[in-house]
Amino acid sequence: xxxxxxxxxxxxxxxxxxxxxxxxxxxxxxxxxxxxxxxxxxxxxxxxxxxxxxxxxxxxxxxxxxxxxxxxxxxxxxxxxxxxxxxxxxxxxxxxxxxxxxxxxxxxxxxxxxxxxxxxxxxxxxxxxxxxxxxxxxxxxxxxxxxxxxxxxxxxxxxxxxxxxxxxxxxxxxxxxxxxxxxxxxxxxxxxxxxxxxxxx
Amino acid sequence: xxxxxxxxxxxxxxxxxxxxxxxxxxxxxxxxxxxxxxxxxxxxxxxxxxxxxxxxxxxxxxxxxxxxxxxxxxxxxxxxxxxxxxxxxxxxxxxxxxxxxxxxxxxxxxxxxxxxxxxxxxxxxxxxxxxxxxxxxxxxxxxxxxxxxxxxxxxxxxxxxxxxxxxxxxxx
Numbered sequence: 001x002x003x004x005x006x007x008x009x010x011x012x013x014x015x016x017x018x019x020x021x022x023x024x025x026x027x028x029x030x031x032x033x034x035x036x037x038x039x040x041x042x043x044x045x046x047x048x049x050x051x052x053x054x055x056x057x058x059x060x061x062x063x064x065x066x067x068x069x070x071x072x073x074x075x076x077x078x079x080x081x082x083x084x085x086x087x088x089x090x091x092x093x094x095x096x097x098x099x100x101x102x103x104x105x106x107x108x109x110x111x112x113x114x115x116x117x118x119x120x121x122x123x124x125x126x127x128x129x130x131x132x133x134x135x136x137x138x139x140x141x142x143x144x145x146x147x148x149x150x151x152x153x154x155x156x157x158x159x160x161x162x163x164x165x166x167x168x169x170x171x172x173x174x175x176x177x178x179x180x181x182x183x184x185x186x187x188x189x190x191x192x193x194x195x196x197x198x199x200x201x
Numbered sequence: 202x203x204x205x206x207x208x209x210x211x212x213x214x215x216x217x218x219x220x221x222x223x224x225x226x227x228x229x230x231x232x233x234x235x236x237x238x239x240x241x242x243x244x245x246x247x248x249x250x251x252x253x254x255x256x257x258x259x260x261x262x263x264x265x266x267x268x269x270x271x272x273x274x275x276x277x278x279x280x281x282x283x284x285x286x287x288x289x290x291x292x293x294x295x296x297x298x299x300x301x302x303x304x305x306x307x308x309x310x311x312x313x314x315x316x317x318x319x320x321x322x323x324x325x326x327x328x329x330x331x332x333x334x335x336x337x338x339x340x341x342x343x344x345x346x347x348x349x350x351x352x353x354x355x356x357x358x359x360x361x362x363x364x365x366x367x368x369x370x371x372x373x
Contacts, residue, residue, distance in 0.1 A: 007288055010295035021212075025221065029288070041210040043219075046286055053294035054286070072297045100296075 008036035008046050010053035063107045068100040217256035220285035226253055227312055232326045240338070249331055254278055262331055269328075284309050 004013045007029040019037050021029045031037040039049070046054040056062045063069070071092075079085070127134065208214075225231050232253060241248040250259040252268055254277045259265040268274055284306070293302035316323060336343040342350070 005292045005295045005297060007291050010291045012295070023218070027288070038210070041212075041215070042206075046291070054290060057294045069296050070299045073300060074298055 004030045006030060006032035006036050008032075008040050008052060061111070063100075063104050066100070066103060068096050068103065071096055219280060220287055222254060222256060223281055223285045226281065226323075226327070227316065229323065229326060232323070236326070236329055236331075247334060247337075249334065249337060253327060254281055261333060 001015055003015075005011070006013055006018065008031060011032045013030050013032045018030060018032045019034070021031070021037070021040070023029065029040065031040065039046075046052045047058050049055055053062075057064050225235060235251055235253050238248045238251060245258045246260045248258060250262060250265040251257070252259065252265060252274065255268070255274055257268070259268060287305070289298060289302045289305050292298045331337070332343050332346050336346065
């Protein structure tokens with residue numbers, strides 16, 4: 001009982017799984033599932049399909065040349081049973097697997113290293129290219145100025161209508177009240193906008 | 202896969218794989234053997250006009266030439282320039298038999314180097330032009346081929362005449 005490798009995607013083919021195709025020249029082709037089998041029949045090149053191991057190795061997405069990868073091999077000569085040999089082999093297998101996983105992880109980390117900087121640069125570029133999308137501050141300032149204008153007009157009309165009705169302190173209070181109201185409204189606006197953005201995203 | 206695609210890719214309709222064709226075009230003996238197949242009445246063109254890269258038989262030399270200039274053939278030639286995908290490669294990708302795979306890659310490179318050195322010979326063998334079927338069956342070469350044969354002999358006669366003149370000039 002052996003676990004074979006799929007001819008197309010190199011994934012393990014466990015017993016009772018997949019299909020084996022034997023060609024006229026007596027070469028065997030094992031497939032893990034019908035996806036790989038059908039792709040083979042359509043004569044697709046595994047090196048071009050991104051999800052196969054062959055592509056990943058060929059494109060340098062995974063560790064290719066490493067000494068830990070050379071240990072596993074099909075040896076066609078049977079070895080006489082030796083208990084110590086079996087014990088050491090099993091220990092070695094688990095240890096080699098450990099080392100291989102660590103190296104693969106290191107390789108992956110190395111590959112992903114520059115991503116944060118790239119992303120930051122891309123975002124900066126985006127902000128610079130699209131200034132009109134980020135004019136929120138200007139919009140806020142404009143709206144606040146308009147509101148102040150409206151208030152001032154209203155107050156002027158009141159003054160004209162009833163002279164010296166309000167004392168200075170009251171004016172200050174009302175002014176501050178109106179300002180705080182405006183700020184609250186603007187805060188509310190800001191919150192609304194934020195929510196809108198979140199809903200969209 | 203739809204019904205039509207399934208019909209196209211049935212195993213009984215399967216054509217020759219790329220790694221087998223690669224082996225075909227890699228050695229001179231195999232090219233010679235495939236280009237000079239025995240007369241077989243079941244095959245189109247009695248099996249005489251065979252495109253090695255595409256593994257197809259054609260009716261006569263004219264159709265074979267037209268095929269050679271066409272896109273399908275050129276695409277196939279391009280595909281064959283890459284290293285063929287084998288079981289060893291799929292096993293190596295999953296981490297088994299790595300050393301064997303590396304050895305096979307070395308062999309492939311050596312073979313490619315050898316083919317590159319003898320490029321003209323290989324191409325000449327692959328692009329052999331053949332006479333039409335009547336000539337092949339009866340053994341009597343047609344007019345074009347006779348002219349070709351005579352043409353080569355005429356050229357050699359001209360060369361010997363020139364040599365004779367040059368010698369006379371030297372003598373005198």
